[in-house]
Amino acid sequence: MKNLTTLQKNSHIPEPSKYFDCNGNMPITSEERIEMIENLENKFIEIFDILRVDRNDPNSTDSPRRMAKMWVKELFKGRFEPPPELTVV
Numbered sequence: 001m002k003n004l005t006t007l008q009k010n011s012h013i014p015e016p017s018k019y020f021d022c023n024g025n026m027p028i029t030s031e032e033r034i035e036m037i038e039n040l041e042n043k044f045i046e047i048f049d050i051l052r053v054d055r056n057d058p059n060s061t062d063s064p065r066r067m068a069k070m071w072v073k074e075l076f077k078g079r080f081e082p083p084p085e086l087t088v089v
Contacts, residue, residue: 024079025078025079025080025081025082025083026079026080027080027081027082028080032080033072033073033080036072037065037068037069037072037073038068039068040067040068040071040072041064041065041067041068042064043068044063044064044065044067044068045064047064048060048063048064
């Protein structure tokens with residue numbers, strides 16, 4: 001496993017001040033969201049290559065991009081948006 005110093009050399013790894021708790025949320029800009037999706041897409045391409053999934057197969061066309069968007073826009077949606085307003089006091 002790489003240490004944090006090695007990981008920070010990669011441009012897509014944020015500085016430690018950009019990290020927050022698993023249960024936390026921190027709003028990010030649309031530019032940060034787009035960059036996050038692009039970085040995740042590249043990682044999913046790596047995963048597909050490791051698993052020997054043919055990305056030219058019509059069933060997997062754009063799958064790395066779709067998976068990256070799903071993780072950022074759906075599965076982790078609340079993590080990158082402001083918390084909702086309280087409705088009950």
